[in-house]
Amino acid sequence: MFKTRAALAAAGTAAFLAAGIPAAYAVEGQAPAIRWASSVSDDLGTLQVSIGSDSAVTEIRAHIVSPVTQQEVAVVENDAFALSSGTAEDGVWRTTRPLTLPAYGSYTVRVEAVDADGDRGEDGSAGTLAYYVQAVFEDVRTDRAEVDIDHRQVHVDGVLKGRRPDTRALEPLADHPVDVDVDYLTDAHARTDAEGRFSTTVTVNSATQIQAVYRFTNEHPGVLYGESAAMSVDVRQVATRWVVQSPEEGLTVDFGQEVTLTAVLERESPQGWMPFAGQSGGVVFEPSSGGQFWSVGQFTTGPNGEVTFTHAPWETGAFRLSTISDDPFVAAVSTQSPRVRVLRSSTFTRFSATRTDSHGGAHVDGGMNFLDGWTPATIPVRVQYSRDGASWTDITTVEAYWSGQDYAFSADIAALKPGFLRAHFDATESFRAATSAVVKPSR
Numbered sequence: 022m023f024k025t026r027a028a029l030a031a032a033g034t035a036a037f038l039a040a041g042i043p044a045a046y047a048v049e050g051q052a053p054a055i056r057w058a059s060s061v062s063d064d065l066g067t068l069q070v071s072i073g074s075d076s077a078v079t080e081i082r083a084h085i086v087s088p089v090t091q092q093e094v095a096v097v098e099n100d101a102f103a104l105s106s107g108t109a110e111d112g113v114w115r116t117t118r119p120l121t122l123p124a125y126g127s128y129t130v131r132v133e134a135v136d137a138d139g140d141r142g143e144d145g146s147a148g149t150l151a152y153y154v155q156a157v158f159e160d161v162r163t164d165r166a167e168v169d170i171d172h173r174q175v176h177v178d179g180v181l182k183g184r185r186p187d188t189r190a191l192e193p194l195a196d197h198p199v200d201v202d203v204d205y206l207t208d209a210h211a212r213t214d215a216e217g218r219f220s221t222t223v224t225v226n227s228a229t230q231i232q233a234v235y236r237f238t239n240e241h242p243g244v245l246y247g248e249s250a251a252m253s254v255d256v257r258q259v260a261t262r263w264v265v266q267s268p269e270e271g272l273t274v275d276f277g278q279e280v281t282l283t284a285v286l287e288r289e290s291p292q293g294w295m296p297f298a299g300q301s302g303g304v305v306f307e308p309s310s311g312g313q314f315w316s317v318g319q320f321t322t323g324p325n326g327e328v329t330f331t332h333a334p335w336e337t338g339a340f341r342l343s344t345i346s347d348d349p350f351v352a353a354v355s356t357q358s359p360r361v362r363v364l365r366s367s368t369f370t371r372f373s374a375t376r377t378d379s380h381g382g383a384h385v386d387g388g389m390n391f392l393d394g395w396t397p398a399t400i401p402v403r404v405q406y407s408r409d410g411a412s413w414t415d416i417t418t419v420e421a422y423w424s425g426q427d428y429a430f431s432a433d434i435a436a437l438k439p440g441f442l443r444a445h446f447d448a449t450e451s452f453r454a455a456t457s458a459v460v461k462p463s464r
Contacts, residue, residue: 281331
């Protein structure tokens with residue numbers, strides 16, 4: 022029964038106890054329980070055994086057995102062990118010196134233990150001694166901690182050594198394979214020289230980690246897996262910019278008139294700003310009012326980094342050019358073109374003036390229309406007077422309202438001197454100015 026309990030404990034807690042933390046308790050009044058046996062993880066030639074008992078453990082004997090031949094190759098007992106952690110009743114015991122065995126390999130460990138009450142416990146398969154050379158990397162380094170769009174190659178070098186299980190000595194591992202992993206995937210292979218040195222180059226396409234790894238191979242069955250510390254490599258993005266060539270400066274167009282947008286995408290280089298071909302993105306037209314933007318189209322920059330679109334804007338605003346890239350080496354960039362002012366037409370459909378009395382009074386009446394179904398929020402109309410038809414002065418301002426046929430307005434003017442009248446609508450953000458016909462008040 023005790024062997025079964027010890028085997029279950031070893032299977033479930035070997036990794037936990039290998040760190041030197043004893044099991045929770047021992048079974049009182051019974052023989053010592055052999056929980057597990059194993060190599061120390063960073064010192065493979067050292068054997069450790071976990072034992073629990075109701076009294077102090079006084080004797081330990083470990084038999085090292087070849088699982089292939091079932092032959093005993095060594096016996097380790099008593100003074101070869103020292104308490105590593107816990108107590109004599111519940112602790113982990115380690116050999117004070119590494120074992121010396123005839124060959125590398127995995128060995129079955131059979132353990133016997135006696136406590137102060139004279140009770141004896143044993144386990145014919147307490148665990149495994151991994152008696153191998155442990156691969157160890159030293160001085161692994163990269164020649165750069167940052168890559169850019171023009172320099173994606175990273176040189177990696179270092180030294181591979183092996184820690185012997187019998188002496189703990191670190192010795193160069195000559196003519197051994199080394200993998201260099203980029204983001205945990207092998208990118209390059211190298212082989213060590215007589216002093217264990219290796220060197221190779223990997224390609225880095227994103228911010229990532231690089232690591233040198235020795236993986237078990239049948240070529241060297243006595244050497245176990247080892248890895249270097251991970252080394253971070255960052256990406257420096259290339260700076261990009263837009264140069265808008267057309268419209269070069271703000272312009273005003275009529276509604277429905279097409280505007281040609283021409284721009285060049287450039288990238289920073291050691292030679293200065295250069296055209297950047299083959300980059301994707303999109304163009305929208307953004308209204309100054311903050312309303313819904315209009316999609317103009319998608320692009321891939323040409324051989325000279327150029328982009329050209331023709332678009333008829335619906336209202337005043339500007340083009341927005343933006344690059345879209347999955348390439349971590351390319352910084353996204355967005356810019357806005359000069360402002361394009363879009364004006365809709367307005368027109369006076371009628372205007373007349375009639376004398377109302379002998380004292381110079383007059384009544385004016387008129388109407389306006391706006392194309393495309395758009396109108397200003399308010400329609401102020403200035404009624405103007407000129408004695409000679411050349412120089413005009415405002416008399417009054419009235420507001421035009423929808424009459425069912427057009428946007429009508431009227432006004433009564435007192436004491437009007439002989440001369441001419443007209444109506445004028447000032448340009449707005451969205452509408453052009455308009456002036457009515459010039460009339461002379463009739464009777």
